[in-house]
Amino acid sequence: MIISCRGKHFYFIVTLMLNELKNEWKNIVESALKKIAGTDDIPALGMTEPPKSELGDVAFPLFAYSRILRKSPKDIAEDVKKEIEANGKPDGEIILASGYFNVKLSVSNAFDSLYRKVMDEGEEYGKNRSMENKRIMLEFSCPNTNKPLHLGHMRNDSIGESISRILKANGAEVLKVNLINNRGVHICKSMLAYKEFGNGETPESTGEKGDHFVGRYYVKFAKWAKDTDEKINEAEEKGDMALAEALRANHPDKRAQSMLKDWEDGKSDVIELWKLMNKWTLDGLEESYRNMGISFDKIYYESETYKYGKAEVLKGLEDGVFYRESDGSVQIDLAEIGLDKKVLLRKDGTTIYITQDIGTAIRRHDDYPFDSLIYVVGSEQAYHFKVLFYILKKLGYKWADELYHLSYGMVNLPEGKMKSREGTVVDADDLLSELERLAENEIMDKGRDEIVGDVASTAHSIALAALNYYLLEVTPTRDMIFDPKKSISFNGNTGPYLEYMGARLSSILKKAEEEGLRAECVDSSLLKEDDEKTLIKLISDYPDVVEKAARNLDPSVVAQFLYSVSKTFSHYYHDNQIIKAETEDLAKTRLALASAVLQVLRNGFALVGIPYLASM
């Protein structure tokens, strides 16, 4: 806080948070520079962290001023120091080092008010209002109803769920939506295969999860189609053209296509089968979502939304936004954004993918007038969204500027892309249960089963921590490689490691309580260890981390932060006794630090899908 009084500056330190204190210093150094230069027109002052703690907590490089001031950065630092000392300065010790103006802050002292704040706010600590009054719709997952979820979906779901929590933590009102892709020729394929080979079996009769059951028929279809191709080839080689022709006329692909037409015509037996199989899959998917801690506020079905776009396109045609090609199709010329022409309605008047998305977007804005709509969809669809947003803008929708494609990278295997044809797709349910099995083994091996109580549920939490952390610690926009054999581990920089730190903290606090020791910031200046200062700084940084994660739509910001907190605490409590500290005051103060660290961890865990375990 700076109070100006008759031209002279007095500085009052009123329990400033560390970051505010840093900014305070920045302003002061900058004004000093301006005064020395005799002008306000100087390069903006940079602010970084010194490489070593002996060099202070915040650093201002002065090299840029060397030219204007015709002095060495070292001399400038001296001048700034003199200038600042003459006027009184905020809390902190000035350290000059090779062209930098550094400040060592009284980190420990800051803990007093920081601790109070963290404890007062509890699980609210770190939340902010940077996105207050913003209504954001977030679309993610968007599965097909012809097969179970795989690893690619899991990345999508983890990112989507995490982003929604991060946005909420920044004060936004978030509506999570899913768009179920339950129509189209691919859906007919599993239906057809079921009709052909199903013999009336059901998920209940075989004991399979519905989505896996349907997925099995989708695979069956692919094999059927392939076998038919081979039979056609054989027949042709034998010269049996009549057979080849007959096979071709009755080809599964052809039959699926005609089934789609029956579906669109509303043929009752097709619709009934479609409803039945859709339900099987959706029940299965819902179970997977529940297992993974994913939820939605609203679910759209493509079977209901696919028609919306057509009217919009026809309206755009009237308004001259689109044009009719000589063959009768409706198109748009994308030359303005450096792209080719794009078809919006086929010559037979039927819609395509983008037409549906146009209609769905408009419909959604009617349903829920959002300030922003974020699509969590793979990077391979970047072109699609670029075109979609452009078209909506051309149609005159102002909110089109607030549409955003959160383009996440692909999940590849060490051998390359996952291919369903080669059976290399990593199934979501299988992966989760394998992780649960490994976690359960760990618990039993360590003999922790009695302490944790419910082994299965603990194993489930550990599996989720492993999975979510693995998927979220990587920047979303980047492709990532998943090695099923070794990538998911419970040691090192992993979800279970973070979870373990939470459990350790909880157990220390519990033990202290049993011994009648209460966490209390008796004297923050007792916290002299480097690790203690680092922890205080980290706790104080957390709200900024939450804000940055939202700004960048990047959960990895939170994940990496949580790792550094855990890592630091782990190192700290290994070297320093908390409960049995030298004095009771120190023990209490360290317990206060530990409680604050735990609160921050728990708050962060919630944002990246790591369940908190009091013991493991």
Add this chain to the structure above:
RNA sequence: GAUCCUGUAGCUCAGCUGGAUAGAGCGUCCGCCUCCUAAGCGGAAGGUCAGCAGUUCGAAUCUGCUCAGGGUCACCA
């Protein structure tokens, strides 16, 4: 061909709005359980930040070119 993304340790990834000696985990090697849970802690080895040029007091970070890998450019979704 056009366009977008990526290239950092053996592997998987941070760091990228320019700042001090480029980081972590895994893997390898070596230590540490009379001590609040060893899912832990410490140490060692491991780097031409793809290459070349430019901008700058200063470049992994910005710009250009080159090379390599991937995505997309459908009347599929």
